[in-house]
Amino acid sequence: MKLSLRLLSIASAVVALTAACNPFGASSRERLPEDPRFAEFTFDSDNKPKVQERTDSFNERWPGLQATDGHVTIEYTPSDLFPNPDPELWVTGVATVPDETITALMEDTTSSALLPGIYPGLYQYVPQDCHFSTIDPTHADKTLKGDNTQVNKDFTYLPFKEIAASHDCHLVVITAIGHSD
Template sequence: MKTPLRLIVTLGAVVALTAACNPFGASSRERLPEDPRFAEFTFDSDNKPTVQERTDSFNERWPGLQATEGHVTIEYSPSDLFPNPDPELWVTGVATVPDETITALMEGTTSSTLLPGIYPGLYQYVPQDCHFVTIPADHANSVLQTNQDAIYSEWGSFDITDFAASTDCNLIIVTGEAIRG
C-alpha cells in the first residue's frame, strides 16, 4: 500500500514543479508587489517591461503635458499575427508636470478610489502622501492634444485610457494604447 501512495505523491510533486517552471502555463507577466492604491495592471507583453526615465516619450505623445520628469514603460502587446503589420503598444507612466497643466486638466475631474493600473515597477514614483483625482480620458486627450490618428508618425497614434492628476504633488499617472504603422 505504501508504494502506490509514494508513487502518487512523487508524480504529483513532479507535475507541480513542471507546471511552476513552464513559461507557457502561466502569464509571462512579472510578479511585483501589489499596491492597493492602484487598479489592476492588465497589460501584457511578450517581453519583460522596463521602466525608463524619459520626458520625450510624454511630451511628444502629449504636446500639452510639458513634463519635466517622467518614468514610463512602453511595450508591444502580444500579437496573434506574425509579423504584425501595425504593432500595438501599451504605455503606462508617471510624470511631474507644471501647475498650468494640472489647472487645465482639473476642469474635468471626478473622484475615484483607485489610481490607473500602471506597471507595478512605477509604484515607487508615486509618493504615498499625494492625493489624486481621476480625469476622464476624453478630457485628458483633448487638453493634452493627444494625436490619436497619427498611426504613421514617429510615435504612432495614441489614446489615453486612464488618467489621474495630483495638485499637491504636480504628478500625473497615465495608461494608454498606441498603434504604430
C-alpha cells in the same frame, strides 16, 4: 503491492516537483507587487516591461503635458498575427508636470477611487501622500494633444485610457493605448 504503491508515490512526488519548477507553466508569471491605490495592471506583452526615465516619450506624444521628469513603460500587445501589420502599443507612466498643466486638466475631473492601472514597477514614483483627481480621458486628449506637430515621428500620439493628476505633488499618472504608425 507495497512496491507498486511506493513507486506510484515516488512518481507522483517527482511529477509534482517537476511541475512546480516548470518555467513554462502558468505559475511562471512574475509576481508583481500590489498597491491598493492603483487599479489592476491589465496590459500584456511578449516582453517584461522595462521602466525608463524619459520625458521625450511624454512630451512628444502629448505636447501640452510639458513634463519635466517622467518614468514610463512602453510595450506592444501580443498578437496572433505574425507579423502584426498594425501593432497595438500601450504606455503607462508617471510624470512631473507644471501647475499650468494640472490646472488645465482639473477643468474636467471625474470620480474614481483608484489611480490608473500602471505597471507596478512605476509605483515607487507615486508618493503615498499625494492626493489625486481622476481626469476625463477625452478632456485630457483635447487638452494635452497640442498642435500635433511632432519633432520625433517615433513617438506617435496615443489616446489616454486613464489619467489622474495631483496638484499638491505636480504629478500625472497615465495609461494610454493605441496603434503605432
